[in-house]
Amino acid sequence: MNKLEIHSPNSPILLTASLHVDEARKAIASLVSDLLTESQSRNEAGSVELVTLDQAINRILAEDLLSPIDVPAADxxxxxxxxxxxxxxxxxxxxxxxxxxxxxxxxxxxxxxxxxxxxxxxxxxxxxxxxxxxxxxxxxxxxxxxxxxxxxxxxxxxxxxxxLRGEDLQSGKAAISAGRLLRPSDLGLAASLGIATLKVHRKLKVAILSSGDELRPLGQALDAGGIYDSNRHSLTGLLNRLNLEIIDCGIVRDDPASLKSAFLEAASLADVLISSGGVSVGEADFTKQIMQELGDVGFWKIAMRPGRPMAFGVLKPADPKNPDRKSLFFGLPGNPVAVMVTFYQFVRSALLQLNGANQTEPPLIQAIAQTPIRKKPGRTEFQRAILERGPDGRPTVRLTGSQGAGILRSMSEANCFVILHHDQGNIAAGDWVDVALFDGLL
Structure with missing residues (x-):
């Protein structure tokens, strides 16, 4: 594998042309599939562990759970x-x-x-x-x-x-299929069968860092031009929802030596590295040079709002103990809302896929727009909004206000995204639109 292409990793994607959201999603899924195939061929140890039911929530089942009894056990x-x-x-x-x-x-x-x-x-x-x-x-x-x-x-x-006996489930049949992201009801089902432990995939180790000379940690007084780093805390919350192991690599300054050292350390410790900042047009050449030294990474300009610039690919730290080691890399934008949107649209599904899940895409529902929404065809937009029930009982949705990529309050007040697809234009009040709920996702 040399560089990352839309459909196969053979040539780079640079910031010269906009990539369709669906194309980016397919390219990511394809590369993750390749990594899984390589991992399976090496038969890597420690990929599965046995946990109690109380430890299994939001873990991914590693093998079919076979029922030891008929359910019901008798008529x-x-x-x-x-x-x-x-x-x-x-x-x-x-x-x-x-x-x-x-x-x-x-x-x-x-x-x-x-x-x-x-x-x-x-x-x-x-x-x-x-x-x-x-x-x-x-x-x-x-x-x-x-x-x-x-x-x-x-x-x-x-x-x-x-x-009737065995009407719900017959002895020896799969009660829960492998790849299931385990929910409370799944744990109750396992308990009802007398099963106290489950085989699940090992938690992915995910390293996070923020890059930027202007970033300051919490607790430090802000100087002129300084801003508090919110992205690592948003990412920590997002990753905790997936019950993954988080390695916080802190804030990294904008110089090649610091970035290279931080990326190498993170890639040696984690299965996935997520950085925020340093991938916009003015910064891409600087970061790209480092990425070319450490692995195969493409820099994308995606036809979406917010979250246009993104880097994605594989890092290969020089590890003599594990020369085949690779870490998946996501370079997200620096704007706080864009970080959360790109995580939701691309990173979340990739993490679930890499961790063995068979269902990675979040479901969409439809709701009625309460007011008009301006939209240009040719890009996918993720508008922050509030989903509620109208007087007639039907679901309605309204935007939270200004949709700027740096306005984190728009995310805090919202309970969903209104997803306006690539070819859609302006939305009139009363039109049905696709909505993705935050609950369980963010």
Missing amino acids: NSAMDGFAFNGDCLSSKDDIVTLKVVGTAYAGKPYEGSIGKTECIKIMTGALMPNNCDTVIPQEFTESSDSSSVTFKQNQVKRGENQR
């Missing part, structure tokens, strides 16, 4: 009602009256026998007696007492309201 009632043999429904009488001979509770089955004109009172989850196959819900009965129950025959069909 049981899906309703509170009365269980009986469905043979009695073949009667020509419109009204069915059955004798109540007992009660079954969840965890306490009825042990006696049941005749064709008899039934038992049964609770949800209670085991069905051997010769019963139908449950009439309590609310569908005409009358009932401790000795009998009466209901119309057309209120229930034979076999209704019972859950």
Whole structure:
């Protein structure tokens, strides 16, 4: 691999032509796929670990989780009602009256026998007696007492309201597929099967740094021209949402020796390096020279707003203990909002893919624009907005105000992105637009 191309890493992408967002996304996914193939061919040790359920949230399942039992483990009632043999429904009488001979509770089955004109009172989850196959819900009965129950025959069909053994999941079948980003419900499912530990992919190690002579750490008084470094803290929050191991490499000054040293150290420690700043048109030649010495990196000008300049590729630190070592590199813009947008659009999916996830793209929903939105065709825009429910119950969305790439307040107030696609033009009030929620993403 020499340089990074849109479709294959054979020649550089420089800051001379704008790249479509979808093309950039495909190029990143292709390179990550290549890295995964190389890693698998080397059969690298330590890529999978065993964790308890309480440690597994937001981890990625490394192999199919096979159920050791049938679910449900036996036929049981899906309703509170009365269980009986469905043979009695073949009667020509419109009204069915059955004798109540007992009660079954969840965890306490009825042990006696049941005749064709008899039934038992049964609770949800209670085991069905051997010769019963139908449950009439309590609310569908005409009358009932401790000795009998009466209901119309057309209120229930034979076999209704019972859950059959193995209906949800059969023993030996996959309960959760490999590549799943584990959610609370997945952990509950594993626990319901009696499984206490899960095999998950090792957490990626992600190094972050900010570059710029104007940046100051928190706690230090600002001098003339100085600004506080917010990007590393935004990136830390974004990465913590993915439950990854973070290596904070701090602030790096704008000189070749400092940058080269910081990049080498980060690449030797981490699977992925994310930097912010130093990739705009005026700075690209300076950073590009260092990147050419350390690996294969392309500098892109992407047809998007915010977040136009970005660098992407592979760093190869000289490591005699591991000569094949490579680290994925993302050079993000310096503007605070652009950092978060480019992370959301490109980095998040790449990290999930590299960590073994089978679902990496966030879902989109649609909402009605409350006001007009100006948009030029030829670029993808990510407008910060607030999604809410309109008076008619339909989802509506409104922008947070000024959408400048340096206005971090626009992100703090928003709960979603309005995504205006490459070929879209102006949006009128009342038009439907695509929306990506922040919750679970940012």
